[in-house]
Amino acid sequence: MRLLVTGGAGFIGANFVHQTVSTRPDVEVTVLDALTYAGNRESLASVEDRITFVHGNVADEPLVDDLVSRSDAVVHFAAESHNDNSLADPEPFLRTNVMGTFSLLQAVRSHGVRYHHISTDEVYGDLELDDPAKFTETTPYNPSSPYSASKASSDLFVCAWVRSFGIAATISNCSNNYGPFQHVEKFIPRQITNLLDGVRPRLYGEGRNVRDWIHVEDHNRAVWDILDRGKSGETYLIGADGETDNRTVIAALLEIFGRKPDDFDFVTDRPGHDLRYAIDSTRLQQELGWKPQYRDFRSGLEATVEWYRDNEQWWRPQKAGVETQYSASEKVV
Numbered sequence: 001m002r003l004l005v006t007g008g009a010g011f012i013g014a015n016f017v018h019q020t021v022s023t024r025p026d027v028e029v030t031v032l033d034a035l036t037y038a039g040n041r042e043s044l045a046s047v048e049d050r051i052t053f054v055h056g057n058v059a060d061e062p063l064v065d066d067l068v069s070r071s072d073a074v075v076h077f078a079a080e081s082h083n084d085n086s087l088a089d090p091e092p093f094l095r096t097n098v099m100g101t102f103s104l105l106q107a108v109r110s111h112g113v114r115y116h117h118i119s120t121d122e123v124y125g126d127l128e129l130d131d132p133a134k135f136t137e138t139t140p141y142n143p144s145s146p147y148s149a150s151k152a153s154s155d156l157f158v159c160a161w162v163r164s165f166g167i168a169a170t171i172s173n174c175s176n177n178y179g180p181f182q183h184v185e186k187f188i189p190r191q192i193t194n195l196l197d198g199v200r201p202r203l204y205g206e207g208r209n210v211r212d213w214i215h216v217e218d219h220n221r222a223v224w225d226i227l228d229r230g231k232s233g234e235t236y237l238i239g240a241d242g243e244t245d246n247r248t249v250i251a252a253l254l255e256i257f258g259r260k261p262d263d264f265d266f267v268t269d270r271p272g273h274d275l276r277y278a279i280d281s282t283r284l285q286q287e288l289g290w291k292p293q294y295r296d297f298r299s300g301l302e303a304t305v306e307w308y309r310d311n312e313q314w315w316r317p318q319k320a321g322v323e324t325q326y327s328a329s330e331k332v333v
């Protein structure tokens with residue numbers, strides 16, 4: 001199988017490429033990645049000789065058409081992925097997330113290639129803290145940020161191409177991932193690297209917001225289950241019952257680092273900050289037999305701390321720039 005992986009130099013895509021190379025020797029992987037600030041060739045260094053790397057943009061229609069014409073399937077991870085960036089400058093989110101998806105859809109349509117679209121639970125908006133409900137495949141779309149609006153829009157384009165043009169496509173909407181190779185702009189790596197630097201972690205608002213954490217390897221195993229056995233035209237929600245509020249995540253990290261429980265700062269809240277995400281992954285579990293392997297968030301977090309401790313050369317070049325960017329909008333309250 002010839003598999004085109006877009007965004008393979010990013011967090012989830014790189015982990016997917018590692019998992020694929022080690023578990024599926026029959027798969028020929030081509031990565032298409034624009035190497036934006038979020039892409040890092042170093043993340044693929046140990047598998048560089050087992051894959052083909054193409055430095056290019058998913059919105060480049062002739063390039064995408066050529067690569068898709070030489071593939072049996074596409075997994076589309078490439079995206080602008082950070083909510084805070086989308087609030088500061090939404091435009092790249094439309095270009096990459098909407099126009100990039102459009103160019104892939106046109107190519108898979110003209111070459112009859114199987115397509116899997118990676119998306120997020122954020123397309124559903126948020127839930128109240130005390131709401132017993134979780135997101136399901138039938139929850140209406142209600143995105144809050146420019147990022148989630150661009151992802152919701154790209155998902156709807158996929159649905160339209162299935163219905164109107166009969167492409168063979170599946171969509172997955174996953175909750176918040178954690179694990180190795182995640183950019184230091186994101187919550188967990190930002191706080192881990194702050195703590196490694198002896199800096200106090202920073203919590204937006206009151207820290208009550210809940211995210212449904214899943215280890216990136218569990219997400220990627222689900223993606224393979226969908227590629228192998230998913231039904232064309234279907235959406236699958238991916239989540240591992242990992243609901244945890246941000247304060248609790250900070251408390252666990254402070255404990256891992258042997259720091260006092262109040263050794264953090266509250267900072268200005270994110271505008272429009274979604275309160276709670278929660279995934280009901282019954283369909284994925286019952287129809288495709290997927291189960292998460294990382295069931296203990298605390299030990300997954302400890303392993304992630306170790307990874308950042310051992311791989312400073314990977315994250316250090318980005319750290320100061322990210323903190324400078326945050327300090328422009330963030331105030332300790």
Ligand code: NAD
Pocket residue numbers: 006007008009010011012013032033034035036037038039040056057058059076077078079080081082095096100118119120121151173174175176177178182183
């Ligand atoms: P990331 O920001 O770490 O990586 C994105 C990758 O895409 C980078 O390598 C970047 O260089 C590349 N890229 C960006 N624009 C591109 C373009 N125009 N052309 C080609 N490549 C481009 O993102 P991530 O966290 O790994 O997220 C991957 C996908 O998973 C995204 O579609 C995101 O919406 C989705 N997702 C992420 C999470 C999460 O918790 N991180 C959860 C659910 C879904």
Ligand code: TDX
Pocket residue numbers: 081082083084119120121122175176177185186187188190202203204205207209210211246270
């Ligand atoms: O310094 C911080 N302090 C803080 O309290 C940062 C960076 C974040 N936060 C909060 C905001 C969120 O409630 O932590 C939570 C997680 O924040 P992010 O890591 O920015 O993730 P989120 O906005 O939830 O979106 C993530 O999950 C869904 C990914 O970035 C998206 O790509 C994915 O679709």
